[in-house]
Amino acid sequence: MSSSTTNTTTISTAGPPSRRNTELAMLVFAVIIPVFAYANAGLALSDEMPSGMLSYGLGLGLLAGVGHLVVRKFAPYADPLLLPIATLLNGLGLVLIWRLDQSRRLADRAEAVDQVFSPSAPNQLIYSALGVALFVGVLILLKDHRLLQRYTYISMVAALILLILPVFFPARFGARIWITIGGFSIQPGEFAKIIIAVFFSGYLMVKRDALALASRRFMGLYLPRGRDLGPILVVWGMSILILVFETDLGTSLLFFGLFVVMLYVATERTSWIVFGLLMSAVGAVGVASFEPHVQQRVDAWLDPFAAFKTGGSDQIAQALMAFGSGGVFGTGLGQGNSDLIGFAANSDFILATVGEELGLAGTMGVLLLYGLIVERGVRTALAARDPFGKLLAIGLSAAFAIQVFVVAGGVMGLIPLTGMTMPFIASGGSSVIANWALVAILIKVSDTARRPAPAPAPTTDAEMTQVVRP
Amino acid sequence: MNKPLRRIAIFCGLLVFALLLRDNWIQYVQADELKDHTKNRRVLIARYSQPRGNIIVDGQPITGSAETNGTDFKYKRTYKNGPMWAPVTGYASQAYDANQIEKIEDGILTGNDDRLFFNRTIDMITGKKQKGGDVITTLNGKAQEAAFKGLGNKKGAVAALDPRTGKILALASTPSYDPSTIAGGSTKDEKAWNALKPTNDKDDPMLNRALRQTYPPGSTFKVVTAAAALENGKYDDIDGPTESPLPWRLPLSTQNLPNEGNIPCKDASLRQALRYSCNTVFGKLGDDLGKDKMREQAEKFGFNKTVDTPVRAYASVYPEDMDRPGNAMSAIGQFDNRATPLQMAMVAAAVANDGKLMKPYMVDSLRAPNLNTVEQTDPEQMSQPLSSENAQKLQSMMETVVKEGTGTSAQIPGVTVGGKTGTAQHGVANSKNPYAWFISYAKGNDGSPVAVAVVIEGSDTLRGDIAGGKLAAPIAKSVMQAVLETERDK
Numbered sequence: 001m002s003s004s005t006t007n008t009t010t011i012s013t014a015g016p017p018s019r020r021n022t023e024l025a026m027l028v029f030a031v032i033i034p035v036f037a038y039a040n041a042g043l044a045l046s047d048e049m050p051s052g053m054l055s056y057g058l059g060l061g062l063l064a065g066v067g068h069l070v071v072r073k074f075a076p077y078a079d080p081l082l083l084p085i086a087t088l089l090n091g092l093g094l095v096l097i098w099r100l101d102q103s104r105r106l107a108d109r110a111e112a113v114d115q116v117f118s119p120s121a122p123n124q125l126i127y128s129a130l131g132v133a134l135f136v137g138v139l140i141l142l143k144d145h146r147l148l149q150r151y152t153y154i155s156m157v158a159a160l161i162l163l164i165l166p167v168f169f170p171a172r173f174g175a176r177i178w179i180t181i182g183g184f185s186i187q188p189g190e191f192a193k194i195i196i197a198v199f200f201s202g203y204l205m206v207k208r209d210a211l212a213l214a215s216r217r218f219m220g221l222y223l224p225r226g227r228d229l230g231p232i233l234v235v236w237g238m239s240i241l242i243l244v245f246e247t248d249l250g251t252s253l254l255f256f257g258l259f260v261v262m263l264y265v266a267t268e269r270t271s272w273i274v275f276g277l278l279m280s281a282v283g284a285v286g287v288a289s290f291e292p293h294v295q296q297r298v299d300a301w302l303d304p305f306a307a308f309k310t311g312g313s314d315q316i317a318q319a320l321m322a323f324g325s326g327g328v329f330g331t332g333l334g335q336g337n338s339d340l341i342g343f344a345a346n347s348d349f350i351l352a353t354v355g356e357e358l359g360l361a362g363t364m365g366v367l368l369l370y371g372l373i374v375e376r377g378v379r380t381a382l383a384a385r386d387p388f389g390k391l392l393a394i395g396l397s398a399a400f401a402i403q404v405f406v407v408a409g410g411v412m413g414l415i416p417l418t419g420m421t422m423p424f425i426a427s428g429g430s431s432v433i434a435n436w437a438l439v440a441i442l443i444k445v446s447d448t449a450r451r452p453a454p455a456p457a458p459t460t461d462a463e464m465t466q467v468v469r470p
Numbered sequence: 471m472n473k474p475l476r477r478i479a480i481f482c483g484l485l486v487f488a489l490l491l492r493d494n495w496i497q498y499v500q501a502d503e504l505k506d507h508t509k510n511r512r513v514l515i516a517r518y519s520q521p522r523g524n525i526i527v528d529g530q531p532i533t534g535s536a537e538t539n540g541t542d543f544k545y546k547r548t549y550k551n552g553p554m555w556a557p558v559t560g561y562a563s564q565a566y567d568a569n570q571i572e573k574i575e576d577g578i579l580t581g582n583d584d585r586l587f588f589n590r591t592i593d594m595i596t597g598k599k600q601k602g603g604d605v606i607t608t609l610n611g612k613a614q615e616a617a618f619k620g621l622g623n624k625k626g627a628v629a630a631l632d633p634r635t636g637k638i639l640a641l642a643s644t645p646s647y648d649p650s651t652i653a654g655g656s657t658k659d660e661k662a663w664n665a666l667k668p669t670n671d672k673d674d675p676m677l678n679r680a681l682r683q684t685y686p687p688g689s690t691f692k693v694v695t696a697a698a699a700l701e702n703g704k705y706d707d708i709d710g711p712t713e714s715p716l717p718w719r720l721p722l723s724t725q726n727l728p729n730e731g732n733i734p735c736k737d738a739s740l741r742q743a744l745r746y747s748c749n750t751v752f753g754k755l756g757d758d759l760g761k762d763k764m765r766e767q768a769e770k771f772g773f774n775k776t777v778d779t780p781v782r783a784y785a786s787v788y789p790e791d792m793d794r795p796g797n798a799m800s801a802i803g804q805f806d807n808r809a810t811p812l813q814m815a816m817v818a819a820a821v822a823n824d825g826k827l828m829k830p831y832m833v834d835s836l837r838a839p840n841l842n843t844v845e846q847t848d849p850e851q852m853s854q855p856l857s858s859e860n861a862q863k864l865q866s867m868m869e870t871v872v873k874e875g876t877g878t879s880a881q882i883p884g885v886t887v888g889g890k891t892g893t894a895q896h897g898v899a900n901s902k903n904p905y906a907w908f909i910s911y912a913k914g915n916d917g918s919p920v921a922v923a924v925v926i927e928g929s930d931t932l933r934g935d936i937a938g939g940k941l942a943a944p945i946a947k948s949v950m951q952a953v954l955e956t957e958r959d960k
Contacts, residue, residue: 104541105541108541261478261481264474264477264478265471265474265475265478266471268471268473268474305507305509308509314509317509320496321504321505321507321509321510321512323493323496323497323501323504324496324497324500324501324502324503324504324505324507324510325501325504325505325510325512326497326501327497327498327501327505328497328498328501337511337512337515340511340512355493355496355497360493360494360497360498360501363493363497364490364493364494367486367489367490367493368486368490370486371482371483371486374482374486375482375483378475378478378479378482381475382472382475382476387471390471390475391471394475394478397482398478398482401485401486402485404485404489405485405486405488405489408489409488409489409492412489412492412493412496413492413496414488414489414492
């Protein structure tokens, strides 16, 4: 398929439908489904409708409604699927977190180590509201995504600061990815993900010709000039440093993957992919061989059940057993025992609760919802008319896809586990707020991409058509 | 830029596709394996999420379920008279899995068995909680009590069978333990469990001696040797002389085989030899028959084979490779042959049942929660160790033992009782207290309703006094009386 035919399917010049009503209809479902899920979980856990049901339904409805109205006003041609999917995932996440809040096992577990077990769902609701507020803010304040291009180098500095900051804060659970101020902690990596995509887009848009054309051909590959290798080496070095000093495999993988993808799209040179894969292989093997934290993760991945013998963390084994026990249709919300996972059951491992209680069917549904967000993002990149918008949209979509793959793959034992959160579903303020911002930017780019081009000069064909009409 | 974009789209699609594949792998292909994994606590959680079905003796449950306030487990197993019934029930523990009937019939007891699928479906539709079925045993409460009380604080075991069917009537082992103390998952249960470990309690209370401990059978094995002699036509007339010299020298040896005291064993008839328990006569007999014929006879009685009752009884042993003196010593139960109490009860039962050995079993039927029978065990003949004619001859011999031989303390007024005592030496140079054995059967109006084997390990009674007749026979007697009483009340 040529690019021109794709463009006509996504943007047609003759008064395209804005699709806002489609979005509204789907938003209704995106609110109703989690409300039913909430009722379902409540009935299963305590034989009665959860008391907060009305306020939860109204709250979620209000967030979705505000989001929709703002999109209608400030991004009328935006992709109609992004907002409903994000709302649905966020709503389901709230139900799952609330359901795990009711777990006596998790409460006992916290008590056993002298911690206060506090429910996470109310906080998560506040974070979701903040996330939607940021979403609204981005849509209103960011008149055009191309404005971000001005902040290319400021973004670079901001991203570096956000990535380096956690080194100065104490490690939590074996990784330095948090900034703790007072009782409050932020995962800057989640925000850095967006900011760094802005930087890469701006930088690559300017440099792509140099990177693409000034190269030599060797064994069928275009080899970049030595000095053009600079940026990729810097990013690679950064990733390795994150891995070593913050012991954060996930973030490291995400940034490097994101950079390679964007470099490839900008230059259209396959050689970058080959270089990227080579460099990440070298980096991963190198770090894994001397970094015990990474080594443990790999061992736990290779034999999850060994932990029962050696006394290590049994989380992956517990997650796998949760998935297996769910089977095809799951136990039903509130009726599983995924809380046996214990630590991080409602954050990194929340997909295991989906697996056990909603089964293979539910998990595939959730994975496909993530897949749809990515698909809409890629489609936006294809439709975007400016290179900066293309790069930004593909960067954000790829970052989202890589993150979902890294977390879900880790929890399901497909790849070694890395500490990252499931976007929208997992408990955690930084994650949900940052992902709402990410969706807001994608919506903004898609609005620009689908907006009809400024009135074309009437053609003779058009005039003839008008004559024929009565 | 659209070409690389499409490729990246494909790449992202592949990532999602890989996740979907993996999800299908763990939630469909491997689901059952992960679901039933030994480390999957959900298996235990399900097991204790509803009251467990019961194990029934004489129409009364000997187990129960108590509601607890634990996080994971709603119910806990309880036992009535736990130490007495432990060799039958085994234990079901929240922390330490389960064993014996509790383990083997777990599917019925929890209600997860495939045969209860229909019940479960009905319960699900009507909104009722899943219920477990019951296991109805063949045991006789009175006989069990007689056995357990008779053993008292001595170390030993009792196995009693109904020779006509193979039903296990009593199965006692002492010292015992109370499975209730390890049924939970608390630190108290953990302490109790650790204290029961053989490393901490050298009496090993959790060992089921009636089924899973083999002892040298001592003189009780002479019944097997006598059966071999009759079956192989070595002697026809149990009252004719056996042409046995006294003293009799062990083959290939410079040693004489001694008798216990000065008893009339020269040329004694089989009846007299069994009555006085002549080592010389039976030692020579075993040597004359040879090891293969001896082993064949022992195997017909069930030696060298495990028996699933359905709780597995360990195999009693008559070794294949023995030299002549070893075989001769084995013929009097004093060498490498070893037997479980259940095995020796099977020997007595086969003789009492006119030569037919019935397969021992202790689960009579499995009952669904709605009281329908799910499975019924039918009596099954295991083998015919001796002809009915020879069996009757052997009965007559064993009855003489009780009437006027070493087993007089097992006499029951008005009842025909046959038996055989045994005193097995063990330890280096017989340094340890010997094992006292007694096997017997009693006759009723319609065949023999009970055969029993009793073994008592090294008691602190004086060595000379330990002979099976004094220690073990009274226990066998009270077990037989208990069974005869219930037979009469029927």
